[in-house]
Each structure stands twice: as structure tokens, then as C-alpha cells.
Amino acid sequence: MPQLLIRGIGPERVRAASRSLIAELAAVCECPPDHIMLECLPTAAFFDGEEVPVFPFVEVAWFDRGEDVRDRFAEAVDRHFRAAGIPELEIAFRTYRPEEYYINGKRAGGSRENPAERAGRESEEERESALRAAEAENRRLKEELAKARKSLQSAAGERMSSRLRDALRE
Known part of the structure; x- marks a missing residue:
């Protein structure tokens, strides 16, 4: 994982780009090169009863690695296929969650807890913590x-310098 499902680009072009592309993607994802798979899918597209060329499209199936890695990954895929003579292509990411991914019938990772519930609880805990901190600062x-104010009241009868008054106001 990641797995790139490639449509609309011939096997010869995928093969030509594969070595350098896989090396760069492995560096971007910080994983061994043999974890990355390029699959060239033979497809046919039709419009108005006629076969038409398939638009170059790369679907990336992976475990989320964050926006920065995703951006660098997409840029590398685009650059390598443009260098292989593909003038334009689209890339989409399909993200798997480890707790929902199984290898040989065994869960790949994660807990059974609903991630949305966990995220909701974490954000609730964060909000409560921020509220407690704000309340302490307010006190x-x-x-x-x-x-x-007490200082100002006791000094009301005395003449106070403007600098001291300004300091107390702050």
C-alpha cells in the first residue's frame, strides 16, 4: 500500500515511468519500494455508441498520510507521467482506515471504536480543557x-502620577 490503479495510460508508458516513480513515491511515503504497486488496467470508454479514448486517470488506494504527503505524492505522479508523454491526467485518492482493512482475515490495525466517536470525544476533551484554561485566566x-480598583480607590484622595494611573488601567 499505496496501490495506483491506472487507466487510460498504456502499459509501455507505465513501465517506462515505474522505476523512478516508485523510488520517489517510496521516499515521499517513507516506505519500502515494494509496498507500492502500479496496476495498469485495460479499459474501454464509450460515448454516443462509439468507442472513445480513455482519459488518463490514476486512482491511489492507500492509508492516509496527511495532506502534505498527499500533495507531494500527486505532484510526483503527475510529473512522472507528463515526462512519459501524457499531456494531462487526473489523480484521486481512496483512503482506507486500518481498522477496516484486513490481511488474510486479520484486521490490519486500529481499534473497534468508531473513529468519528473517538474524534468527537477528543475534540470535546480539547474544548473542555481550553474552557478550563480560559476560566482560570479569567479568574x-x-x-x-x-x-x-482597590488601589485606585485608596489613592483617590492622594495625587497619583499619570504614569501610575495608566499602568493600573492596563
């Missing part, structure tokens, strides 16, 4: 304000 600021 601290209220205490400082109360001290400053």
Missing part, C-alpha cells in the same frame, strides 16, 4: 482588576 484577570 486571574478579575483578581488583578479588583486589586487595581
Whole structure:
């Protein structure tokens, strides 16, 4: 994994690009080159009762590696196939979740917990933590304000320098 399902590009062009493309994709994904598979799918496209050329399309099936890796991966695929004479192509990613992927009947990874529930709980925990921190900061600021007001009231009868007054206002 990742697996590239390639349509609309002949096997000779895929073979020509494969060695350097796989080496670069392995570096981008930080995985061994033998984890990357290029599959050239023979397809036929039809329009209005006639066979038409298949538009070059690469579908990448993989485990998510983040936006930065996905962007670099897509750029490498595009660059290598353009160098092989393909003027334009489209790339789409199909992301598998390890907890839903099985190898020889065994789960590849992850827990049985629903990822959306886990993400919702984590974000709820993060929100609660941020709220507690904001409340603590609010209490601290209220205490400082109360001290400053008390200081101003006691000094009301005394003449206070403008710099001191400005400092207490802040």
C-alpha cells in the first residue's frame, strides 16, 4: 500500500515511468519500494455508441498520510507521467482506515471504536480543557482588576502620577 490503479495510460508508458516513480513515491511515503504497486488496467470508454479514448486517470488506494504527503505524492505522479508523454491526467485518492482493512482475515490495525466517536470525544476533551484554561485566566484577570480598583480607590484622595494611573488601567 499505496496501490495506483491506472487507466487510460498504456502499459509501455507505465513501465517506462515505474522505476523512478516508485523510488520517489517510496521516499515521499517513507516506505519500502515494494509496498507500492502500479496496476495498469485495460479499459474501454464509450460515448454516443462509439468507442472513445480513455482519459488518463490514476486512482491511489492507500492509508492516509496527511495532506502534505498527499500533495507531494500527486505532484510526483503527475510529473512522472507528463515526462512519459501524457499531456494531462487526473489523480484521486481512496483512503482506507486500518481498522477496516484486513490481511488474510486479520484486521490490519486500529481499534473497534468508531473513529468519528473517538474524534468527537477528543475534540470535546480539547474544548473542555481550553474552557478550563480560559476560566482560570479569567479568574486571574478579575483578581488583578479588583486589586487595581482597590488601589485606585485608596489613592483617590492622594495625587497619583499619570504614569501610575495608566499602568493600573492596563
